[in-house]
Amino acid sequence: MSDSKQKVHNPIQINTETCIRCDFCDWICPGDLIYHEDGNKEHLPVVAYPDECWFCGLCQKICPVDAITIIFPEQMINNKTDVTTLLGKVVE
């Protein structure tokens, strides 16, 4: 990619075939990430702020038709970070 800004991973995958366009996922998201107009049966819910997901899974759990799957990004599943980089820089 020429653009240095990577595409944001969306952990909240909504199955467009099975989603019944209810409001539950919008209603329950603790981070205000999922937007769906109350009672609108035309439009799918929109994950407006995917990079602010806590991976709590409440949306998946409450979905009445199991249309939501939480997909973890690669850096969480297959993490390569050296833990010592989290332990501070020594300045004396």
Next chain:
Amino acid sequence: MKDDWKTIDTDLLIIGGGVAGCMAAIPALEAGLDVVICEKGKVLDHCGSVGCGVDQYLTVMDSGPEWDTPEFLLKYVPELTDGIVDMAVTSKLIHQMPRIFRKIESFGVNFKDPRTDDYYRLRSFGLPGTYHVNFDGTDFKKLIGQQVRRAKGAVLMRTMGVQILTEDNRVYGGIAFNFRTGEWYAIRAKAVMLATGDVNRISKNASGVAFDSWHCPYNTGDAQAMGYRAGATLANMESVETTLTPKGFSSQGLNALVSLGAHFLNKDGERFMFKYTEKGENARRAVIADAVINEYLLGNGPIYVDCSVMPKAELDFLEETLQVDRYTMPAFYQQKKHDIRTQPIEVSVSELSIRRSGVYFRGSGLAVDTNGETSIEGLFSAGDCATVSGGVAGAAVLGHMAGEGAVQRIQRTSDKRPEIDSRMAEDIRAGAMAHIGRQEGDSWQQFEEKTRQTVTDYVGFRRTDKGLKMALETLKSLAKKEPELKADDLHGLMRVHESQNIRLNAEIMAQASLSRKETRTGASHWRLDYPDTDNENWQKFILVDRGKNGPELRTLDCSRPLSDGFSRTKSKGAAA
């Protein structure tokens, strides 16, 4: 007030609808008072730190044996907290535990193990008895939220408190906005309760995903910041908390593994925990985290948790309950293609929280008295933003105490409260709304990342005088950029406020850490230049107040309650 303001007059305004806020609402509603709760989430039944569920609850039950009495647990509190604890508030909290436990049971929460129809009580984190009730708390918050709704507590959802209003060290309301509708609220109240939890998103984690955090990432120290700006005293802000997480996913759950009998191993397969503490894996969270940090620094990483040593029945139970604390935990292991029954789990040190430094009953945040009241009259606090904190049970019990305290305060107070000054309210709103649509300046994400990097490098573990001063310089210069922060929309405006609150908490933490010239409770305050615990000079609280040029610090001997440092209690004493 202009017509486009929503104005509300109430008895008790509660900011934060988690366990502490809801438990405070309940006694106020029982006393017939009007209660308004502002909450950033959309449903009271599932908001706050345990909105997704909880699998343990710390309590004394007074069931007969001596260890199960408040007096027995209290005796161990000074040791558990390394002496930095407000014993007056803790004593009242522990004595109220059995009553509040039964009260929560009366809401329909089933703390019993369905296999035995009895409580399944475990010993965790160095406590001197099996005080942790292990249970299926999937609906815990739902049942508490329902209780508030049934009693007709008014709830403003997707609403963030931005400022509390005080006059002459007495609170009279708050300003809030709904980040879905853009409505602004001017709320006049006889008492205000701040219960927005701990401070997260303040340092980096293994995944580098900012909102992948052990504790709720939407808890951003809003209460501590709002309280501080209004003149409330904070304490214990130098202490940080970390935990051990499955590497890549900063989540709860290792506590359950360890209390069920899993072992920690280093890269050589050595069960090292006994090198650090005779309690082994049963030690306090802070001690366990400390040992793992040390092993990593010794070059003994990666560190693993091995569940394969557990009996089959415990493993079955573990697998059944893995999703209770974090619903997505089984999915994480599945997507990782990792079998926890047979394969050791690689462990990381989590990002930091300002909460209770890994020990029970020593909270970091708004200093409170035995009624949960802060140094500002009529302003209350409980939960992980208050100075006595103890997980979900601490939030429930102190929350309830603060609710009862607020009832007493309201009943004792005459109704001569100031009207909300419309010009001041307009200024607050205009200042906030100016962030939306700005072309120049940093995004809140860029701003927050700078705070996180600074804290990780110089304010987290391994603190030094020089490093802390460097961090303070950076954090103070970041403050100057706050008016220029950009928000794309109302949701972004909410995040801009959170980012500013996180930065302020980081600055207060750095300032307090700089002044505590000793090391205490291992990694929770680890000064490389003062590596020893100095009980002679530092059995003291560090109190933080807002000064003209930033945080001003003073100390108070730990034999005294924090409320001895409040001017309102002093002046009362003088008047009496």
